[in-house]
Every structure is written in structure tokens, then in C-alpha cells.
Amino acid sequence: MAITFILRKQEIGLEVEHTLMVKEALQRLGFSAETHLVVKDGELLNENEPLRDGDRVKLIAVISGG
Amino acid sequence: MPAMYCHKCDQMAAIRMKEHRLQLCKDHYLEWFVRQTQVYIQKFHMFSRSDKVLVAVSGGKDSLSLWDVLWRLNYAADGMYIHLGIESEDHYSDASETYCRRFAEERGLTLHVVNVSEQYGKSVPEFARMKKWGKERPCAVCGMAKRHLMNQAAIDHGYNVLTTAHNLDDEAALLMLNTMNWHVELLRRQSPILEAGGGLPRKVKPFCRFYERETAAYALLRGIDYIEEECPHATGSTQLYYKGILNQMEDEHTGYKLNFYTNFWNAREKLFGQKSVKDPGDGRSCPNCGQPTTADGLCSFCRMVGSSGE
Numbered sequence: 001m002a003i004t005f006i007l008r009k010q011e012i013g014l015e016v017e018h019t020l021m022v023k024e025a026l027q028r029l030g031f032s033a034e035t036h037l038v039v040k041d042g043e044l045l046n047e048n049e050p051l052r053d054g055d056r057v058k059l060i061a062v063i064s065g066g
Numbered sequence: 067m068p069a070m071y072c073h074k075c076d077q078m079a080a081i082r083m084k085e086h087r088l089q090l091c092k093d094h095y096l097e098w099f100v101r102q103t104q105v106y107i108q109k110f111h112m113f114s115r116s117d118k119v120l121v122a123v124s125g126g127k128d129s130l131s132l133w134d135v136l137w138r139l140n141y142a143a144d145g146m147y148i149h150l151g152i153e154s155e156d157h158y159s160d161a162s163e164t165y166c167r168r169f170a171e172e173r174g175l176t177l178h179v180v181n182v183s184e185q186y187g188k189s190v191p192e193f194a195r196m197k198k199w200g201k202e203r204p205c206a207v208c209g210m211a212k213r214h215l216m217n218q219a220a221i222d223h224g225y226n227v228l229t230t231a232h233n234l235d236d237e238a239a240l241l242m243l244n245t246m247n248w249h250v251e252l253l254r255r256q257s258p259i260l261e262a263g264g265g266l267p268r269k270v271k272p273f274c275r276f277y278e279r280e281t282a283a284y285a286l287l288r289g290i291d292y293i294e295e296e297c298p299h300a301t302g303s304t305q306l307y308y309k310g311i312l313n314q315m316e317d318e319h320t321g322y323k324l325n326f327y328t329n330f331w332n333a334r335e336k337l338f339g340q341k342s343v344k345d346p347g348d349g350r351s352c353p354n355c356g357q358p359t360t361a362d363g364l365c366s367f368c369r370m371v372g373s374s375g376e
Contacts, residue, residue, distance in 0.1 A: 008294065034313045037282055044080045044286050046089070048070040062282035063235065063313070064126060064296055065305035 001053035005029065005038075007061065016053065023047040035063050081283045085321040092287050099284045103135045103272050110259045112270040113227045119143040120225035120267070122216050123169075123177070125162030125293040127285040128231035130169050132273055134290055136229075137173055143229070144176040145169075146219045148212055151182055151189020154298040159189075162293050169290070178223060180215050186371040191299070193370050204299045207370070214367035217357055220267040232271045235278035238327045239308035254338045256330070263344040264351070264358035277323065278309075 003025060005012040014020075014028060022038050022045050037060040038045045051057065070079040070089055077091035090098055106112070113119055121136060123129040123145045136143040147166040152158045163179065170177035183189045188196075194207035220228045237256070244252045260269040273281060285292055300306060315322045335341055351358055352365035359365045 008296075032313060032317050034277075034279060034316050037279060037286065039286065044092070044283060046070045046079045046082055048068065049078075060282060060286065060294070061296075062127075062279045063306070063309050064128075064278075065236075065239070065300050065303050065309055 003051050003053065004056045005059045006056065007059040012059075016051075019050045019052050021047065022049050022051060025051050029059075031059070036061055080287060081280070083277070083280065085277070085324050095283065096287055099276070099280070100135050100138055102275070103132075104139055106258070106275055107139075107270075107272050110270070112229070112259055112272060113141070113268070115141060117142070117227045118225045119227045119229055120178075120216070120220050120223070121145050122212070122228065122230045123147050123166050125165035127290070127292045128233055128273060128278075128281045130165070130290050130292050131281050131285045131288070132229065132231035133169065133175070134173075134288060135284075136272075137175065144178065144223075144225070146178045146180070146216065148215050149179060149181040149183070150191070150208060150211070152191060152297060152299065153189075154295065156295050158293075158295060158298060161295070165291060165293050178219055180219060182211065182215070188371075197370065205303050205305070208299070210366050211370070214355075214357065214365070217266050218355065221265065221357075226262065226267050227270060228267045229270045229272060231273050231281070233273045233276050233278045233281050234323055234327055235309050235312065236305070237271070237274050238312050238323045239305050241327060241330055242308045242312060243304060253334065254340075255343050257334070257343040258331075259343070261342050261344045264349075265356065266358065275324070275328070 001016050003014045003016055003020070005014065012029065014025060020028070023033055026033055026036055026038070033047050039058040039060060040055060045057070070082060071077065072079045072091035072094055073089055074094045075091060077093075079089035080092045081095055082089040119136065119141055121129065121133045121143050123133055125147070133143060133145055145166060147163055149159050149163050166177055190208050190211050191204060193211070194204040195201055197207060199206065216228055241256060244256060258271045258274045262268040312323050312326070350360070350362065352368055354364055354368040357365055
């Protein structure tokens, strides 16, 4: 079972045993909800929404700088 | 974990803002964001509908969101894009310009474009490589060039207000940088509004109280097409370093960034005894471009490009 995250054209696979909340998935990937948003099928997901096996979601890194 | 619903209706929340103890659906978030921008504009007396406003746009989420909000609020706001000549696998500057042009065309807005290579003979990265300090700090050269060119565009086209989309993360990172290095003069000047002076327009930051994730969420929910690619020179930048530290603190202490920055407003007044802040300048001006300088002779930008470039 896996969820696929796409961050700036790169795919990151996350093996899961069961449904995960967005916040939990971000924690497992080492990201913070403060710095990354999750979009599924064009919709912004809140931190408590579930991610399931087979989901392909987009990760948006919100922090930019220079 | 329980499902997260909007605090204003029975729809699923799109975003939770822990620092405000507020969670909103898409429609209520978009409404809240626009209204809050108007609140900040009025609170700080940034500008009115009779002012001529120039919005500095980069093609990114913050600046295009700001232009979108000002357009929705019926301000007379035109855009300005500076093509810095930054190359990357995805042609960073060219792509950024395309996003800005498309945004303006879709809304029937006026966009001014300054192309540094065409106007001054070299790109900003090329100018940076010519400077000893620029090789180590290309972002500092870029910032200096952008400040100069934004001022010049406002002067040339008769805008009395120049607005940038600096968000709270930008401002808090700058505050931390200035504090850690005791840049007292920069601390004195760090404000959501810098009054006009020395022929320069008033400078304002209407997004200064929005977290960076909030401006990104606005762009996404509004359907604004923006460049997601990061500037290739930003990797390892000082600003990103301080943003990283502040976000670690925010993860552990909700509201930390907001308190750090907004409490500074009161502290600055107590420390420096001034409510309004003006651009620097003591009457000296650059003999080439006419902009105020803090030293005799050419300003930093004119020194960099060479007097023949102007």
C-alpha cells in the first residue's frame, strides 16, 4: 500500500499500512504543515483529511526565499 | 482525528489557521483573506482609492495574489515585473514573466516590464559575479537592483505608492536577521509602511500579517497560476535559513512568528521613539539617476551597472 506525493516534479512514495491523515503523512515525510500544503484532484486538503492507498497528491512547498 | 469543518458554515474546512484559532472553507477563506488585506491597508493608512499604486510582481504566489486582491478591492493598481536574467533548467526569468503577462492579460491590467539585460547590458547574475561581495551573496545584489528599479519605475510612471507582497514569514525572517546582527538602522526602518521621501514613493506591505502558507493557500484556492519553481540562487540563502528556524519554533509554539513580528511594532516605537518611518537619505542624491543615496557620488546600482548603462 502506498501514497504518491509529487513535489516539484519529483515523486515521493510513502508506504502505509492503513489510511493516514494529511498531518501524519507530512510528519512521516519529515515535512511540516506550516511549510507544505497538500492538494488532491485540484482541491486543497486540510490537515485532518484522510489519504488512502493509491492516492496521488501534490505537495506544495510554500516557503520561498532569496 | 475528527473531520475539520468551517467555522462559518457546514462545509469541510480547506485551511486551519491555528494562530487565529480559525478554520475556513474555500469560499469563506477567500472572503476572509480579501477582507483582512483591506483591514491592514486601512489600519496602516497604506493607500486609498485615489492613489496610483504600483505592485511589484515576480510571477510567484505572493505578488500575484496581492495584485489579484487589490484588483478585487478596486484599487488603481498596475504591475511591474523585473526580468533579472536568471537562467535555469526551466528558464526561470522567462517563465516568471510569462506568468505575470498572462495574469495581467486575463484581467485586463497594465503590466510594466523592465528587462535588465536589455537595458543595462548584463543580467543581474552576471553583475553579481563581477562583484566580490556579489559572488558570495547574489541575493543581496538582486535585492539592491530590484529596489532601485522598482523606485525608478514608480518615479518614471508617476506612481505615488509602491507595494510589495512581503508576507509575515519574510518580515519575521528579516527581523530575526536584523536582530541577530544588531542592524540597528535596518531595525529602525523595518515597518509595514515607509513614508515617501527624497522623491521616492511611499512603500507598503499589505500582506505583512499573513503567514506564507496563507498566501499560498489563497493563490491555490483562487486558481491563480503562478511559478512554483524556486529561484535557483535561493538555495542556502540567509532568508531561508531564518525562515527554517522560525518555522521550527512555530511548530512547537503556535503563533510564535505572529507575536515576534507584531510585538516588534510596539517595541520599535519604544526603542526608536518614532511612529512613522521614512526612506533614508540626508539630501544627497545620485548624480546619475537622481535617487537618494547615503554616500557621496553614484548610488550602488549606478556604480554596479556603470554610468554608461543608464
